[in-house]
Amino acid sequence: MTPRWQRAAMMPSWIRWLPCSFVYLTVVPDPVPFRRSAWNGLVPWEDALWCDPGDVEDWVERSRHRHPRREAVHAELHAREHYDWMVEVRGARIELFGEMCRRRDLPVPHTVSELLACLAGFGLFDLDHRDTTDDPWVRPLLDRDPMDVLPLSFEERQLEARAQRDDRAVLVAIAIRRLALRTRRRWRRRVVATTLDGLAELTNLPAEQTRVALADLGEIADLGLDWRDRDQRVRLTVPWPDFRLRFPFDELPAPEHAV
Numbered sequence: 001m002t003p004r005w006q007r008a009a010m011m012p013s014w015i016r017w018l019p020c021s022f023v024y025l026t027v028v029p030d031p032v033p034f035r036r037s038a039w040n041g042l043v044p045w046e047d048a049l050w051c052d053p054g055d056v057e058d059w060v061e062r063s064r065h066r067h068p069r070r071e072a073v074h075a076e077l078h079a080r081e082h083y084d085w086m087v088e089v090r091g092a093r094i095e096l097f098g099e100m101c102r103r104r105d106l107p108v109p110h111t112v113s114e115l116l117a118c119l120a121g122f123g124l125f126d127l128d129h130r131d132t133t134d135d136p137w138v139r140p141l142l143d144r145d146p147m148d149v150l151p152l153s154f155e156e157r158q159l160e161a162r163a164q165r166d167d168r169a170v171l172v173a174i175a176i177r178r179l180a181l182r183t184r185r186r187w188r189r190r191v192v193a194t195t196l197d198g199l200a201e202l203t204n205l206p207a208e209q210t211r212v213a214l215a216d217l218g219e220i221a222d223l224g225l226d227w228r229d230r231d232q233r234v235r236l237t238v239p240w241p242d243f244r245l246r247f248p249f250d251e252l253p254a255p256e257h258a259v
Contacts, residue, residue: 003029003038010142012252013160013167017097017146018119019049020254021112025119026142033128033139036116045113050094051256056083090256103151122149165216168205172213173221173247175202180238189224192236199234221246 008028024043028034056079063079064072101108101118109118120127124144128137146152147160176199180190200210214234217223224237249258 003034005042006030008032008140008142010140011145012171013146013164014124014142015252015254016093016163016167017100017150019094019097019109019115020051020257021047021049022115022119024112025116025125025140028138028140033126033137035135036127036138037135038138043112046111049109049112049115050090051254053083053087053090053256056080059083086256093255100150124149165212167252168203168209169213169216169220170247170249170252171203171205172199172210173217173243174249174251175199176217176223176236176238177244177247178202180236180240180243186240188240190238190240192238193233194236195233196231 005027006029008026010026014022021044024039027042029038059079059082060076063075067075098108100122104121106118106121107114109115116125117127119125124141126139126141128139130137146164147157150160152160176192179192179194179202183190183192196207196210199214200207203210203213205213211231214223214225214236218225221243222239223243224235226235226237228234
């Protein structure tokens with residue numbers, strides 16, 4: 001029988017911690033648990049973990065094509081700065097993930113196959129080898145909170161709590177952008193009427209976290225909030241197109257892809 005594929009329940013903040021290739025392991029068959037072999041043909045087990053940024057000259061060439069010829073120098077400078085920044089962010093993520101592995105006495109993985117074993121060591125997958133060592137039963141546990149899983153210092157836990165708050169703001173912003181795209185076009189602003197519970201459902205966040213995220217967006221993205229009916233209904237004034245350009249993602253992006 002052909003498996004029915006779906007996305008595993010996942011704490012969105014893992015996108016900041018895990019190698020880009022972990023997304024292969026978030027697509028799982030129904031029902032769960034399942035044999036590891038169900039992934040064969042779908043998961044490139046021997047692929048490298050981290051996205052290859054490619055050659056900087058390719059970035060320069062694409063940037064030149066997007067700009068008028070008179071702006072060629074500016075386009076090249078922008079592309080090289082963007083590339084360097086992205087590579088720096090990527091390098092910092094690679095080093096941080098490796099440090100988390102070392103603190104847990106886990107081998108630093110280099111392939112997708114090794115990554116699955118590593119994430120099982122962190123407790124993000126349960127691999128049941130009872131009846132076979134070659135094809136274990138797999139149960140994803142990606143909905144666990146990084147602060148409950150990773151060996152973080154006190155200062156790192158504070159940074160992670162702040163980063164998770166930022167993650168929730170981006171998730172709510174993505175939902176608002178989608179709602180705003182359905183509204184009537186207006187110059188420099190769009191108006192969205194919704195409810196706190198409705199927005200929470202769209203983002204898979206608790207209502208109180210959604211409320212805090214809206215308040216944060218009011219400060220950082222100039223989102224207008226007009227609460228009604230005991231703070232249940234809300235009228236959002238969305239600065240447009242600035243808001244759309246600032247939050248163009250369909251889901252929370254890895255840091256180097258948000259550069």
